[in-house]
Amino acid sequence: MVNHDTVGVQAEHFRLGTFIRAHRTRILEDWEASVRRLPCTQGLSRPRLMDHLPDLLERIANVVDKVHTGGHGSLERMPEVHALERLDSGYDLDAVAEEYALLRACILQRYGEYVEAHGDSSMAVAMREVVSFNRTFDEAVSAAVSRYTRARERTLVALDRISEAALGAEELDAFLPRLLRVMLETTEAVDSVTLMLREGELLKVRASVGLEHGGAHDFSERVGEGFCGVIAAEQRPFELRSAATDPRVRDEALRARGTHALYGVPLMYGGEVIGVAHMGSRTAVEFSNEDKLLFRAMVSRATILIIQAWLSAREHAARAEAEERKQQLQLIIEQSSDAIIMADAQGVMRVFNTAAEQLHGFGFKEVPPSEWSGTYGLLTLDERPMKFEEVCLYRALQNEVVTEDRWKVRRLDGSVRTLIGTAAPLWRPDGSLAGAVLNARDETERLDREREQTETLALLDSLLATAPVGLAFLDPSLRFVRTNEALAEINGLSVDAHRGRTVEEVFGERAEWLVPLLRHVLETGEVYRGDEFSGCIAREPGALRHWVGDYFPVRARDGRMLGVGCVVVDVTERTLQEERLRQTAEFRERFLGVVSHDLRNPLNAILLSANGLLRTEGLPATHTKLARRIVTSAERMVRMIGELLDFTRGRLGGGIPIQPRPSNLRLLCNQVLEELESSHPGRELRLTAEGQFQGEWDPDRLAQLLGNLGKNALDYSPLGSSVDFSLHDEGEAVRVEVHNGGPPIPLDLLPNIFEPFRRAVSGDAHSTSGLGLGLFIVEQIAQAHGGTIGVHSTSDAGTCFTLRLPRKTHEAPPGASGASS
Structure with missing residues (x-):
C-alpha cells in the first residue's frame, strides 16, 4: 500500500518553487560566478549586483507555486530596481537580458540535477512546472526590458534637453538656470531644483529654480554641515522625507515653502566634490527610484557641462591673457624710450621700434645682416666704420650675451649719436635659435651733460679759488x-x-x-x-x-x-665807514639842536625889544618901519628854529612828542584857517565838514600840522585860486584833505616829498621861504598820533594831501616816537 502522505511529501520536495527557496543561496552563487564573466559587471560591488535577486527569486517561486495551489501568478508589480540599477551602472539592453538568461540557466540546471539525483516519475508535473517557470521568467525579462527601455528613453530625452539648454552658452550663469529648469520640468513631482558649487570649504548657491523668491541665491553652507554639506563630505546621495522640519535643512527658502521630499546628489569630478544639486517637492514625501536615477543622470551630465564651461572659461582667459601680454609687449616695445631692434635667426631685421627710428633718422625696413653697417651707419667710438662681426646684434646671433656695449651712429642728417646697449640671443622652447634682440639708449645728452658738469666743476673750483x-x-x-x-x-x-x-x-x-x-x-x-x-x-x-x-x-x-x-x-670797511657816517650825522644834528635852542634866547630879546619900540609913542615912522621889519624877520627865525628843533627831535629824540587831550577837529581847522587868512589877505580858504569830529589829539601839534599843509597849499597854488579843507567822518578815524590847484608836484619829487630839506619848486609858484622841513614835520606829527599822510598830484586834479587820524591817540612815553612808520 502506497503511503500517500509520504508520496505527497516527496512530491512537494520536487516542486520548483520549493526548490528555488531551498537552494536560493547555491543558485545565487552559481549565477554570480557566471555573471562576473560579463565585462559590465566588473565595477559593481556585490551588494549592487546581488541585493535585488533574493526578492526576485522569491517572487518567481510564488508565481510557480500557483501551478499547485491554483490561480494566476504575475510579476507585473515587481520593483523596477534591477533594471534601474543596471541602467544607472551603464548597462545596455543586451547585458540586462544576458543576466536574466544566466539566472534562468542556473536555476534549471540546478533543478535538473536535483530531480535526477532523487528520482521522480512525475515528469509531467515537472514539465508543467518548467513551462510555467519559463513563461514566468520570460515575463520577468520582458518587464525588466520594458522598464529599462522606458527609463533609458526618458533619460536620453532629458540629457538631450540639458545639452540643448547649454548649447551656445559658455558662461555658467547663462545656462545653469536653463539646465535646472529642464530638471524641474522633466520630473512631475519636482517643484524646486538648486545647484550649489564649492568654493574652498563653502558650498554657495550658483543657480536655483522654484526658490527665486526665497532668498536662495544668498544661501551658503560649510562642507560637513547641514544637508548639502553632509552630501559633499560623504560624497553620496542623500534623501529626506520632511525637509521643512528636519534640522539638517538650514536653507530657510526650503523650510518656508514647506518642502517634503528632498533628494541631493554630489557633483563629482576627478574624485573630488565640486558641488551639490538637490531637488525638492512640496507634494511628494518620497521620490521614485526612476526619478532619482533620472536626476542622478542629469546631474552627471550637468557636471560635465560645468567642467566644460570652466575649462572653456580658463581657455578664454588664457587666450585673453596671452593676447593682452602680446599687446602689452608691443606697447612696451613701441613706447619704450630705448631703441629696441630684433632680428630673426637669419639676421633679418623684424622689429624696429619708434625710438630706434628716431635714433637712426629713418623708418623700419627689412635689412639683411650684410647691409647692417652701411644701412645704419654704425661706427666705433673713434668713429671708424664698424665691421660686420663687431656689431653686437650679430654677436648675439652667435650665442653671445653682450652687455654695456658702446658705439656710435651716423644719422642721415650727418649728426653722430653715442649709444650704449645690450644684446642677447632669443631661444625657442625646443632650444633652437629664434633670433636676437638689441636694447639701446642714446647716451649723447648724458655724456654731454657729464662733460658740461666736469667743465662746470672746473669753473666752480676756479671761481672758489x-x-x-x-x-x-x-x-x-x-x-x-x-x-x-x-x-x-x-x-x-x-x-x-x-x-x-x-x-x-x-x-x-x-x-x-x-x-x-x-x-x-x-x-x-x-x-x-x-x-x-x-x-x-x-x-x-x-x-x-x-x-x-x-x-x-x-x-x-x-x-x-x-x-x-x-x-x-x-664788511669790516663798510661797517667802519657806516659808523663814521653815523657819528658825523649825529654830531651835525645835535649841533643843530643846540644851536637852535641857544638862538631862541637872543631872538626872544630881539622880539621883545622890537615890540617895545613899536609900542613907544612918538616913534618916527622910519623907526617904526624898521622895528616892524625886525619883528617880522625875528618871527620867521623863530619858526625856522622851531622847525629845526622838531627836526632834531624827529631824528634823534625818537619822534615829535605829543600830549593828547579831548579836541574838536572842526573847531581846530576853523582857527587854523582864520590865522592863514589873516597872514594871507586876499586868498580864499574854504572848509567843508559833515559828521562828528571829536577825538583825543594834541591840538597844538595838529594846528601846526594843518597850518603847514595850508601854508604849503597857499605857497604852491596860483594867487587867485582857493585852498579847500574837507573833513570826513570814518567812524573810528577821521580823514582830512587839503586841496589846491596849480601845477602838479614833479613825479621825481613825489617819492621823497616828506623827506627833510625838500622843496617842490615849480615855475608857476610864487616865492616861498623856509628850510623845507614843513612836510617832514607834518609826517612826524601824523605818525606820533598813529596816523598816516599821503599826497596825490596831477595836472588835471591838482594836489591833494590826505591825512588819516585815529580818534584816540595814546600818549607816547618820553623818548619814544609815539608812532609807527
Whole structure:
C-alpha cells in the first residue's frame, strides 16, 4: 500500500518553487560566478549586483507555486530596481537580458540535477512546472526590458534637453538656470531644483529654480554641515522625507515653502566634490527610484557641462591673457624710450621700434645682416666704420650675451649719436635659435651733460679759488663738500680740513646759532640773507672784523634739494665807514639842536625889544618901519628854529612828542584857517565838514600840522585860486584833505616829498621861504598820533594831501616816537 502522505511529501520536495527557496543561496552563487564573466559587471560591488535577486527569486517561486495551489501568478508589480540599477551602472539592453538568461540557466540546471539525483516519475508535473517557470521568467525579462527601455528613453530625452539648454552658452550663469529648469520640468513631482558649487570649504548657491523668491541665491553652507554639506563630505546621495522640519535643512527658502521630499546628489569630478544639486517637492514625501536615477543622470551630465564651461572659461582667459601680454609687449616695445631692434635667426631685421627710428633718422625696413653697417651707419667710438662681426646684434646671433656695449651712429642728417646697449640671443622652447634682440639708449645728452658738469666743476673750483668772498657748499647732512680759501681763512681751518666735516665739527659751540638756520633753509627752501657776525682771523688776532652771511638752497634741475650754499662777505670797511657816517650825522644834528635852542634866547630879546619900540609913542615912522621889519624877520627865525628843533627831535629824540587831550577837529581847522587868512589877505580858504569830529589829539601839534599843509597849499597854488579843507567822518578815524590847484608836484619829487630839506619848486609858484622841513614835520606829527599822510598830484586834479587820524591817540612815553612808520 502506497503511503500517500509520504508520496505527497516527496512530491512537494520536487516542486520548483520549493526548490528555488531551498537552494536560493547555491543558485545565487552559481549565477554570480557566471555573471562576473560579463565585462559590465566588473565595477559593481556585490551588494549592487546581488541585493535585488533574493526578492526576485522569491517572487518567481510564488508565481510557480500557483501551478499547485491554483490561480494566476504575475510579476507585473515587481520593483523596477534591477533594471534601474543596471541602467544607472551603464548597462545596455543586451547585458540586462544576458543576466536574466544566466539566472534562468542556473536555476534549471540546478533543478535538473536535483530531480535526477532523487528520482521522480512525475515528469509531467515537472514539465508543467518548467513551462510555467519559463513563461514566468520570460515575463520577468520582458518587464525588466520594458522598464529599462522606458527609463533609458526618458533619460536620453532629458540629457538631450540639458545639452540643448547649454548649447551656445559658455558662461555658467547663462545656462545653469536653463539646465535646472529642464530638471524641474522633466520630473512631475519636482517643484524646486538648486545647484550649489564649492568654493574652498563653502558650498554657495550658483543657480536655483522654484526658490527665486526665497532668498536662495544668498544661501551658503560649510562642507560637513547641514544637508548639502553632509552630501559633499560623504560624497553620496542623500534623501529626506520632511525637509521643512528636519534640522539638517538650514536653507530657510526650503523650510518656508514647506518642502517634503528632498533628494541631493554630489557633483563629482576627478574624485573630488565640486558641488551639490538637490531637488525638492512640496507634494511628494518620497521620490521614485526612476526619478532619482533620472536626476542622478542629469546631474552627471550637468557636471560635465560645468567642467566644460570652466575649462572653456580658463581657455578664454588664457587666450585673453596671452593676447593682452602680446599687446602689452608691443606697447612696451613701441613706447619704450630705448631703441629696441630684433632680428630673426637669419639676421633679418623684424622689429624696429619708434625710438630706434628716431635714433637712426629713418623708418623700419627689412635689412639683411650684410647691409647692417652701411644701412645704419654704425661706427666705433673713434668713429671708424664698424665691421660686420663687431656689431653686437650679430654677436648675439652667435650665442653671445653682450652687455654695456658702446658705439656710435651716423644719422642721415650727418649728426653722430653715442649709444650704449645690450644684446642677447632669443631661444625657442625646443632650444633652437629664434633670433636676437638689441636694447639701446642714446647716451649723447648724458655724456654731454657729464662733460658740461666736469667743465662746470672746473669753473666752480676756479671761481672758489679766486673769489674775494667766502664760499661753501654743504650737503643735506650739513657736511662741507666744497670750501674756498677765503672762507677757510675766516674759519681758521684749511680747505682740506673742512671737506667731509659737519658744521658742529668745524665751529664747535659757535654752531649752535648756525645749524638751526641752515636746517631751516633746507626744510623751507627759503633764502636767508644779511646775518652779520664779528670775530678775528688767525693772521690778525687783535683786529675785530665783520662779515655778512647769506644762505640759500641748492637744487638739482629736477628740483631735488642738494644742500645749502653759503656766501660770506667781509664788511669790516663798510661797517667802519657806516659808523663814521653815523657819528658825523649825529654830531651835525645835535649841533643843530643846540644851536637852535641857544638862538631862541637872543631872538626872544630881539622880539621883545622890537615890540617895545613899536609900542613907544612918538616913534618916527622910519623907526617904526624898521622895528616892524625886525619883528617880522625875528618871527620867521623863530619858526625856522622851531622847525629845526622838531627836526632834531624827529631824528634823534625818537619822534615829535605829543600830549593828547579831548579836541574838536572842526573847531581846530576853523582857527587854523582864520590865522592863514589873516597872514594871507586876499586868498580864499574854504572848509567843508559833515559828521562828528571829536577825538583825543594834541591840538597844538595838529594846528601846526594843518597850518603847514595850508601854508604849503597857499605857497604852491596860483594867487587867485582857493585852498579847500574837507573833513570826513570814518567812524573810528577821521580823514582830512587839503586841496589846491596849480601845477602838479614833479613825479621825481613825489617819492621823497616828506623827506627833510625838500622843496617842490615849480615855475608857476610864487616865492616861498623856509628850510623845507614843513612836510617832514607834518609826517612826524601824523605818525606820533598813529596816523598816516599821503599826497596825490596831477595836472588835471591838482594836489591833494590826505591825512588819516585815529580818534584816540595814546600818549607816547618820553623818548619814544609815539608812532609807527
